Amino acid sequence: MNDQNEKLRDVCLEALTCLNKPGNKAYDEVKAKLEYVIASYNNDKNPVGLYEIGNMALSSLKEISANKPRKVKKVLLKNLEDCLKVETLA
Known part of the structure; x- marks a missing residue:
């Protein structure tokens, strides 16, 4: 399970990088958390x-993607969803 947690941390870092892109000021609270x-x-x-x-x-990220699909990589959404599903199955 520890490897899964490390994978989740890494994909959360990717999500943070994506949220830190210019124009995403509305998500400052999520970024800080x-x-x-x-x-x-x-x-x-x-x-x-x-x-x-x-x-x-x-x-x-789904909200951003719905409005501007090119701002969020689909693989990032998929990886984050997959990592988060593991917890609900455990």
């Missing part, structure tokens, strides 16, 4: 925050 939970996971290896805020980031 994502930065926090990534740092927290790096310190204590507890993935709970990654799953919670990862879902928020996924919603935000």
Whole structure:
């Protein structure tokens, strides 16, 4: 399960990079929370925050993608969804 958590952390970092692109000011709260939970996971290896805020980031990225499809890579959405599904199945 630890490898899955590391994978989730990495895809959350990708999501953060995408949300940090110019023009995404409306998502500052999600970005701040994502930065926090990534740092927290790096310190204590507890993935709970990654799953919670990862879902928020996924919603935000889907919203951006719906309005401007070229701003969000489809593979990022798929990878984030796949990582988040593992927790619900566990």
